[in-house]
């Protein structure tokens with residue numbers, strides 16, 4: 001659905017440029033837009049433009065960076081018209097200029113001289129993104145009428161059939177998540193890398209999906225590589241592909257994720273797990289856009305937008321020498337930090353209700369909601385495994401019980417017991433007894449790795465193989481489990 005159907009009244013375009021002829025030229029873009037526009041408003045001085053932005057409705061703002069004194073000054077304009085499309089233009093274009101303008105609040109950037117068609121296409125793309133709130137938010141109790149009221153100042157109305165915006169899978173209206181939605185919308189159209197950080201289960205993959213779905217690359221592929229889940233010696237071939245005979249078992253040539261993502265997006269999940277040698281190959285790829293398949297001499301070039309994610313603190317990883325500093329700065333251009341669920345408790349019941357509705361329908365149970373005690377406990381619990389843990393908990397409750405309301409007694413012991421450890425996976429008394437045992441023959445002592453393996457496998461059994469839940473209960477990261485598993489395989493193989 002095009003933007004022409006999304007607006008009920010003429011679109012207001014404002015152009016700020018100290019050169020009157022340049023301003024008039026940019027303003028002529030209104031003739032090229034598919035939406036109905038009122039007469040564009042032109043400014044040559046920042047003060048009068050700022051004044052108007054604060055008092056009047058603005059749908060599109062085209063700003064010349066030299067006129068406002070640089071990209072840092074842009075923020076003052078962006079905060080006055082938070083729901084407008086802002087296109088920054090400048091005679092001094094560079095990638096870093098574009099990135100810093102977008103960080104300061106612009107949605108896109110153009111280097112002068114630009115064609116009116118290009119400006120029109122950027123504005124139209126952004127107007128098309130001005131879609132209503134995610135469906136999930138509607139499910140959380142906001143009526144279409146309220147939405148219409150809330151958005152009346154931007155004259156946006158619900159499209160007749162709400163198109164998937166990529167954000168609809170992200171649930172939660174807390175202020176912390178609203179900031180994230182806004183960042184996603186602003187960053188999606190850019191070509192610069194996005195670096196997502198956040199604890200396990202906070203929705204980093206959903207966020208990457210939303211960035212791709214809202215970008216111009218959405219008709220091409222989003223290819224995901226989980227660097228923690230793939231054995232180290234296979235990651236390079238998974239990312240860059242290989243030719244026949246490159247290693248034992250390489251019976252055919254194969255394109256890697258980078259090639260498959262040509263024209264689209266390459267999502268490198270758990271990038272903190274990538275080893276240093278491969279990091280340097282990735283850096284070369286980012287610098288040149290070129291790479292070689294494993295075992296190949298031919299150089300290939302692709303155009304893939306990079307999104308990466310980690311649940312580690314990337315700067316600590318750099319300080320510890322586990323992550324290349326130059327790669328970090330190359331990737332950490334547009335950062336998104338996903339808040340843990342315990343820091344946005346307002347979202348817990350909305351998420352829980354959504355999962356309850358979904359699983360009750362799937363499992364054919366009659367659940368409609370939660371009683372007050374269950375709600376209080378769900379809200380107070382710390383959710384170390386974040387949204388994934390909440391989702392799995394609700395599924396477990398739905399499968400194991402039936403009724404109209406979820407009661408306190410139906411909550412798993414781990415959630416009901418504030419100490420969080422009773423009846424859990426690791427039998428501490430057994431571990432202590434083992435430690436206190438009298439001296440024994442060397443060969444009777446179970447090696448540490450075997451003890452770890454047993455404890456981790458116990459935890460995985462307790463959560464039906466769910467790595468995130470097991471990791472949360474063991475208070476380690478899921479990637480530690482992946483790594484340990486890999487080292488056990490290496491021992492046995």
Ligand SMILES: Nc1ncnc2c1ncn2[C@@H]1O[C@H](COP(=O)(O)OP(=O)(O)OP(=O)(O)O)[C@@H](O)[C@H]1O
Pocket residue numbers: 169170171172198199200201202203204205206207269311351387388391468478
């Ligand atoms: N805001 C949210 N709304 C709805 N579902 C969510 C949200 N955040 C996460 N989830 C759900 O929680 C689960 C975990 O999400 P996701 O895989 O995106 O997290 P992650 O941060 O990438 O985790 P990890 O670091 O372990 O890979 C998924 O099933 C996802 O659908």
